[in-house]
Amino acid sequence: xxRSLASILALGMIVSxxxxxxxxxxxxxxxxxxxxxxxxxxxxxxxxxxxxxxxNSEDAVKYSGLNLQTKAAAMTTGKNAPVIIPGNAxxxxxIQMLQRDPQHQWAMPPTPDRIWGARLEILRKWINEGxxxxxxxxxxxxxxxxxx
Ligand code: HEC
Numbered sequence: 687x688x689r690s691l692a693s694i695l696a697l698g699m700i701v702s703x704x705x706x707x708x709x710x711x712x713x714x715x716x717x718x719x720x721x722x723x724x725x726x727x728x729x730x731x732x733x734x735x736x737x738x739x740x741x742n743s744e745d746a747v748k749y750s751g752l753n754l755q756t757k758a759a760a761m762t763t764g765k766n767a768p769v770i771i772p773g774n775a776x777x778x779x780x781i782q783m784l785q786r787d788p789q790h791q792w793a794m795p796p797t798p799d800r801i802w803g804a805r806l807e808i809l810r811k812w813i814n815e816g817x818x819x820x821x822x823x824x825x826x827x828x829x830x831x832x833x834x
Pocket of ligand 1: 739
């Protein structure tokens with residue numbers, strides 16, 4: 687009895703280790719692009735810290751109507767929607783705007799914050815791999831985040 691309980695626990699630990707997302711350093715300022723991307727761990731913090739303050743359901747009306755809080759909203763809102771084209775990062779307005787010259791009136795996010803390096807490559811990889819976003823996962827306002 688005890689032995690089988692222990693082996694179930696041990697198995698559970700092995701399974702959860704195998705499934706745990708790759709550590710890439712700080713969630714909001716990653717050092718590298720993970721080989722296997724996990725939306726909640728790797729993409730969500732970048733969007734939350736850099737975009738949700740403006741692109742949320744309440745304030746979107748002031749920011750081209752783009753709401754990035756849910757998958758359904760991210761895929762359909764914005765005056766030039768869709769801004770995300772799964773499988774085509776370079777063709778997605780969301781990525782194009784991040785790569786614009788900071789002096790451009792439409793560079794995102796508005797200066798002085800810039801998205802470059804590993805954070806930009808994580809967003810590009812996410813879109814190129816199909817822009818996976820678990821059903822029901824709502825991105826909270828950065829002030830409300832308790833766990834990154
Ligand atoms: C401080 C507020 C603010 C933040 C933060 C911000 N944006 Fe924006 N965003 C705007 C404004 C303002 C516009 C409208 C630009 C215009 O019409 O000139 C806009 C427009 C956009 C659009 C164009 C939508 C469309 O359909 O035309 C995209 C895409 C976008 N933002 C992506 C992002 C992303 C991705 C982030 C985070 C990395 C971000 N923004 C962060 C204010 C913000």
